[in-house]
Amino acid sequence: MLPKGFFASGTHCGIKRFKKDLALIYSKSGCKAAGVFTKNKLKAAPLVISKLTLKKGAPIRAVIVNSGNANCCTGRYGIRDAKRMINAVSSLMGLKFGNILVSSTGIIGKRLQIGLIEAAVPKLTRGLSAKGLVSAANALLTTDRKVKIATEKFKVGRKEIIITGIAKGAGMVHPNMATMLSFIMTDARIDKDALTSALKEACRVSFNAISIDGDMSPNDTVLILANGLAGNGTIKRGTKEYRAFVKALKNVSFKLAKNIVEDGEGATKFVTVYVENAVTERDAEKVARMIANSCLVKTSIHGENPNWGRVASSVGSSGAAGIKPNKFEIYLDGVLLFKRGKFTTPGRDKISKVYKRKNVEITVNLNAGRKNAVIWTCDLSKRYVEINSHYMT
Amino acid sequence: MLPKGFFASGTHCGIKRFKKDLALIYSKSGCKAAGVFTKNKLKAAPLVISKLTLKKGAPIRAVIVNSGNANCCTGRYGIRDAKRMINAVSSLMGLKFGNILVSSTGIIGKRLQIGLIEAAVPKLTRGLSAKGLVSAANALLTTDRKVKIATEKFKVGRKEIIITGIAKGAGMVHPNMATMLSFIMTDARIDKDALTSALKEACRVSFNAISIDGDMSPNDTVLILANGLAGNGTIKRGTKEYRAFVKALKNVSFKLAKNIVEDGEGATKFVTVYVENAVTERDAEKVARMIANSCLVKTSIHGENPNWGRVASSVGSSGAAGIKPNKFEIYLDGVLLFKRGKFTTPGRDKISKVYKRKNVEITVNLNAGRKNAVIWTCDLSKRYVEINSHYMT
Numbered sequence: 001m002l003p004k005g006f007f008a009s010g011t012h013c014g015i016k017r018f019k020k021d022l023a024l025i026y027s028k029s030g031c032k033a034a035g036v037f038t039k040n041k042l043k044a045a046p047l048v049i050s051k052l053t054l055k056k057g058a059p060i061r062a063v064i065v066n067s068g069n070a071n072c073c074t075g076r077y078g079i080r081d082a083k084r085m086i087n088a089v090s091s092l093m094g095l096k097f098g099n100i101l102v103s104s105t106g107i108i109g110k111r112l113q114i115g116l117i118e119a120a121v122p123k124l125t126r127g128l129s130a131k132g133l134v135s136a137a138n139a140l141l142t143t144d145r146k147v148k149i150a151t152e153k154f155k156v157g158r159k160e161i162i163i164t165g166i167a168k169g170a171g172m173v174h175p176n177m178a179t180m181l182s183f184i185m186t187d188a189r190i191d192k193d194a195l196t197s198a199l200k201e202a203c204r205v206s207f208n209a210i211s212i213d214g215d216m217s218p219n220d221t222v223l224i225l226a227n228g229l230a231g232n233g234t235i236k237r238g239t240k241e242y243r244a245f246v247k248a249l250k251n252v253s254f255k256l257a258k259n260i261v262e263d264g265e266g267a268t269k270f271v272t273v274y275v276e277n278a279v280t281e282r283d284a285e286k287v288a289r290m291i292a293n294s295c296l297v298k299t300s301i302h303g304e305n306p307n308w309g310r311v312a313s314s315v316g317s318s319g320a321a322g323i324k325p326n327k328f329e330i331y332l333d334g335v336l337l338f339k340r341g342k343f344t345t346p347g348r349d350k351i352s353k354v355y356k357r358k359n360v361e362i363t364v365n366l367n368a369g370r371k372n373a374v375i376w377t378c379d380l381s382k383r384y385v386e387i388n389s390h391y392m393t
Numbered sequence: 394m395l396p397k398g399f400f401a402s403g404t405h406c407g408i409k410r411f412k413k414d415l416a417l418i419y420s421k422s423g424c425k426a427a428g429v430f431t432k433n434k435l436k437a438a439p440l441v442i443s444k445l446t447l448k449k450g451a452p453i454r455a456v457i458v459n460s461g462n463a464n465c466c467t468g469r470y471g472i473r474d475a476k477r478m479i480n481a482v483s484s485l486m487g488l489k490f491g492n493i494l495v496s497s498t499g500i501i502g503k504r505l506q507i508g509l510i511e512a513a514v515p516k517l518t519r520g521l522s523a524k525g526l527v528s529a530a531n532a533l534l535t536t537d538r539k540v541k542i543a544t545e546k547f548k549v550g551r552k553e554i555i556i557t558g559i560a561k562g563a564g565m566v567h568p569n570m571a572t573m574l575s576f577i578m579t580d581a582r583i584d585k586d587a588l589t590s591a592l593k594e595a596c597r598v599s600f601n602a603i604s605i606d607g608d609m610s611p612n613d614t615v616l617i618l619a620n621g622l623a624g625n626g627t628i629k630r631g632t633k634e635y636r637a638f639v640k641a642l643k644n645v646s647f648k649l650a651k652n653i654v655e656d657g658e659g660a661t662k663f664v665t666v667y668v669e670n671a672v673t674e675r676d677a678e679k680v681a682r683m684i685a686n687s688c689l690v691k692t693s694i695h696g697e698n699p700n701w702g703r704v705a706s707s708v709g710s711s712g713a714a715g716i717k718p719n720k721f722e723i724y725l726d727g728v729l730l731f732k733r734g735k736f737t738t739p740g741r742d743k744i745s746k747v748y749k750r751k752n753v754e755i756t757v758n759l760n761a762g763r764k765n766a767v768i769w770t771c772d773l774s775k776r777y778v779e780i781n782s783h784y785m786t
Contacts, residue, residue, distance in 0.1 A: 041716045042709030073705060073718075075735030108702040109736035218709060295688065295773075296781060303782025309501040312466060316435030316611060323434045325466075342468035343502035380688075382775040388689060389696025 001151050002133050003162035003187035005029055005229040009127035010139030013120030015068035015106070015113050020139035022117060023065045024089065024124045025183055030059025031225035033101070034196040036203045038220035045071050045078030046102040047221055049086070057192075058098035060225055063183055064089050064124075065103040066117055067142055067168070072108040072218045081112040088121040103221050105168060105181055106142055137166035140181055143387075144169045145263050150255035152248040156232035156241045161188045163248050167256040169263055180207060182222045182256055188245060189228035190235040197237060198246045199224050206253035210261055211273075211292035211377035222253075261376050266383030269301050269355070273375045274363040283320035284366075284373035290318035291362060291375075298380035306354035308337040315364055322368030331363040394544050395526050396555035396580035398422055398622040402520035403532030406513030408461035408499070408506050413532035415510060416458045417482065417517050418576055423452025424618035426494070427589040429596045431613035438464050438471030439495040440614055442479070450585075451491035453618055456576055457482050457517075458496040459510055460535055460561070465501040465611045474505040481514040496614050498561065498574055499535055530559035533574055536780075537562045539656050543648035545641040549625035549634045554581045556641050560649040562656055573600060575615045575649055581638060582621035583628040590630060591639045592617050599646035603654055604666075604685035604770035615646075654769050659776030662694050662748070666768045667756040676713035677759075677766035683711035684755060684768075691773035699747035701730040708757055715761030724756040 002008060005028045013022040035054050037047055053060075064085050071078055086100045104112065127135070137147045148167040153160055165184035190198075199222065207222055228234075235241045262270050273292045278284035291297055291314045300307035308330050315328055330338035332354045335346055360379075395401060398421045406415040428447050430440055446453075457478050464471055479493045497505065520528070530540045541560040546553055558577035583591070592615065600615055621627075628634045655663050666685050671677035684690055684707045693700035701723050708721055723731035725747045728739055753772075 040706060040709040042705055042718045073702065073731065073735050075733060078734075108705075109731075218706060295777075299778050299781035302778065305782060309466065312435055312501075313433060313611060316433040325435045338466065338502075340468060341471075342466050380778060382778045384688075385692050385695065385773060385775045385778055388692035389698065 001162065001164055002130055003164055003185050005187060005227050006185045007128040007130055008132035008136035009124050009129065010132065010135035010137070011120055011124045011127055013066070014116040015066060020135065021066055021068045022120055022124055023136040023139035024128060025063040025136060025185065025225070026128050027061055027225060027227040029227050029229060030061060030099070031227045032190060032192045032195050033060040033223065033225050034192070034199045036199060036222045038218060040218045042073070042218040044104060044219040045074060046082040046085070046104045047219060049079065049082045050101045050103065050221070053098055053101055056098055058096065060101060061095050061099040062089055062093065063101040063103065063223060063225070065140060065181070065183070067140055068106040069104060069110060069112050070106045070108045070219050071104040071112040074109065074111050077111050081114040084114050085117055088118045089125070092121055092125050101223060103181060105140065105219050108218070133164065133166065140166060140168040142168060143265060146259065148256050148259040150252045152251045154244050154248045156188070156235065156244065159230045159232040161230045161232060162186065163188070163252050165252045165256050167260060169260040180217065180220045180260065182207065182253070184222070184224040184249070184252060186224065186226045187228070187230040188226050188235060189230060189232050190226050190245060194235055194237045194242055195224060195226055198242070198249050201246055202249040202253040205250055206257040209375050210257050211289060211375050258376065261378050264378040265387045266381040267378035268381055269358060269360050269379040271301055271360045271362065271377045271379065273377065274361065275373045276363065276365045277369055278320060278366045278371045278373070279322040279369035281371045281373060283322065284371050285375070286320040287315055287318045287364060287366065288373045288375040290314045291364070292377040295380055298377070301355050301360055302379035302381050304355040306332050306337065306351055308332060308343070311362060311364070312338055323366060327367045329365040329367070333361050394555065394557055395523055396557055396578050398580060398620045399578045400521040400523055401525035401529035402517050402522065403525065403528035403530070404513055404517045404520055406459070407509040408459060413528065414459055414461045415513055415517055416529040416532035417521060418456040418529060418578065418618070419521050420454055420618060420620040422620050422622060423454060423492070424620045425583060425585045425588050426453040426616065426618050427585070427592045429592060429615045431611055433611045435466070435611040437497060437612040438467060439475040439478070439497045440612060442472065442475045443494045443496065443614070446491055446494055449491055451489065453494055454488050454492040455482055455486065456494040456496065456616060456618070458533060458574065458576070460533055461499040462497060462503060462505050463499050463501045463612050464497040464505040467502065467504050470504050474507040477507050478510055481511045482518070485514055485518050494616060496574055498533065498612050501611070526557065526559065533559060533561040535561060536658060537656055539652065541649050541652040543645045545644045547637050547641045549581070549628065549637065552623045552625040554623045554625060555579065556581070556645050558645045558649050560653060562653045573610065573613045573653065575600065575646070577615070577617040577642070577645060579617065579619045580621070580623040581619050581628060582623060582625050583619050583638060587628055587630045587635055588617060588619055591635070591642050594639050595642040595646045598643055599650040602768050603650050604682060604768050651769065654771050657771040658780045659774040660771035661774055662751060662753050662772040664694060664753045664755065664770045664772065666770065667754065667765070669756065669758045669765045670762055671713060671759045671764045671766070672715040672762035674764045674766060676715065677764050678768070679713040680708055680711045680757060680759065681766045681768040683707045684757070685770040688773055691770070694748050694753055695772035695774050697748040699725050699730065699744055701725060701736070704755060704757065705731055716759060717761070720760045722758040722760070726754050
């Protein structure tokens with residue numbers, strides 16, 4: 001469900017053979033906008049352009065996105081073609097270059113089929129509709145099996161505010177550097193500073209808490225647009241309205257992030273890694289990522305093999321502060337398996353239940369401090385190897 | 394081939410069902426010794442004891458090693474049982490506790506079957522022989538398919554010096570935290586300081602240059618014993634004899650490390666990752682490890698799919714200094730595929746040869762400085778997932 005004043009559209013321009021591959025998001029009034037981008041030093045051309053546009057700070061009216069080609073590692077053509085995508089929308093809709101963001105995902109190293117995109121933009125703009133969300137969300141997908149949409153509503157005074165996001169998968173989950181993209185829209189009136197910090201907060205516990213394989217794609221992008229049409233009093237940092245906004249935004253981005261993990265290539269399990277009582281939050285995260293990125297842990301979950309030793313080894317090699325072998329505890333699906341430096345021998349009955357469900361939990365209590373972290377990941381299957389052995393750049 | 398004055402033995406004590414699982418190395422005169430151990434904060438009991446013994450500095454006469462059980466995460470029994478292993482050898486051979494080192498590998502979290510070991514030590518010591526190397530090397534193995542032995546000879550003046558090592562596999566290569574162990578013997582006369590620094594130098598370009606999965610086992614150990622029976626003048630640091638010693642030691646440890654990678658679970662390819670012209674050696678290593686640990690790169694090699702984009706993405710996300718997308722170059726099996734930020738379109742003919750052989754090379758020229766690094770790894774296969782899904786702790 002689109003927030004007030006937003007319209008969306010998705011179409012097939014021919015980059016992909018049969019599926020939709022071009023999306024447009026449009027707001028009838030100017031939006032405050034913020035973005036979180038990949039930290040990879042290799043950056044795709046559209047990302048470079050969008051970052052610059054956001055920095056200039058003009059109100060954003062539209063986002064154009066293609067799938068099937070990442071417009072990355074495309075040399076001097078890259079920037080040129082990304083600009084042409086924006087210009088195609090700009091001339092047709094009477095917007096300025098600085099009002100439009102651009103994003104791409106798909107194969108890298110191949111010049112963008114810009115002619116196909118330009119030819120399809122008229123159809124794309126004609127298709128804009130308040131009911132166009134599913135169509136746009138579909139046009140983002142690459143190897144995803146399912147469309148990813150999440151919506152939250154909450155009230156500021158008497159005004160109902162809607163936050164809606166769409167996303168596609170990435171990384172370890174959706175490889176070939178297949179870019180995690182998410183576009184979030186809201187009709188909230190909020191100042192730019194508050195919007196930027198809310199997005200950062202939300203990403204930290206959602207998109208940035210998904211275990212990719214340590215790699216970041218050169219295209220990873222999360223954008224949020226806020227057009228203010230809900231008519232609420234402007235949300236500012238540090239207020240209770242701000243906290244309500246952050247909470248709703250976290251819910252949207254968490255749902256999308258969870259969908260991405262669940263839709264992972266070859267994934268059969270959804271894994272939550274909790275690390276508790278670390279010295280600092282960064283230490284907690286270090287341990288959680290070490291566990292979530294371990295091929296050994298991931299394969300043992302796939303095999304429903306309650307291998308606490310691999311978890312213990314990941315904890316020990318994480319490099320986090322305050323780790324003492326005799327102090328930390330490991331629970332798999334709630335069963336305490338490691339304490340005081342050794343196996344707890346909890347009995348066959350309990351052990352036999354570990355890793356059997358689709359939702360799996362690993363909890364490590366470091367007993368070293370008071371900070372926690374959570375990371376989500378999926379298992380590592382033969383199907384994953386199969387898909388990724390043969391997916392060509 | 395054992396160096397002068399060394400004897401070895403391997404036997405079956407019953408930890409494993411059928412295969413040899415207990416090894417002994419013995420020198421007829423006292424050895425200078427040095428060790429390199431895991432950095433995992435979780436440390437197996439025998440490793441803790443051996444580290445302490447080395448620190449005390451008495452001459453080393455023997456090393457006892459079992460496979461099949463890592464004596465790790467075994468609580469208060471761990472240290473006690475590791476000491477009992479030493480005592481069994483000490484009482485039978487008239488050596489002091491401080492003359493003997495101990496090491497274990499295998500399943501973790503299960504108490505060591507110390508009774509079986511004690512019962513077998515008499516047979517083990519009786520079996521000691523100058524021809525016992527293969528037998529001892531066999532008794533180290535866990536999931537390894539092949540025995541790993543390497544020997545080098547060189548001269549100091551008129552005296553011939555022998556360096557011989559045995560090893561077993563580890564990590565991503567041999568998982569279930571299956572411990573990389575190596576024991577190296579030499580009849581060189583060398584001072585302790587020189588021996589220690591030579592071992593560190595050699596490990597850096599061999600055992601520490603293998604890409605494990607970022608994990609380190611709590612048992613990882615490399616030990617070197619030098620009994621001085623070659624009769625050469627004592628080798629000291631900074632001399633040309635020292636450099637000859639280091640060179641030979643590097644050859645031995647490199648061969649063993651290479652054998653470990655080649656014998657990786659499910660491995661079908663041997664991969665060498667060269668990173669050239671980085672700002673610092675550490676930066677070069679960072680990039681090389683990022684590539685070598687990437688599941689996406691490893692699966693693409695497995696599928697013989699020349700996916701330079703995954704390599705480019707790993708370079709970009711490595712966090713190394715001086716990386717500029719327009720400056721670095723990627724060669725796969727000698728074919729330049731990425732330069733000036735884009736695909737080089739080298740033609741089907743050349744591309745079709747990439748990743749086809751058993752030995753595969755990835756070379757990244759960062760054009761950022763003058764430092765290089767090399768890392769060795771293997772591909773990621775369905776067989777790897779299969780083995781590791783079902784290997785129980």
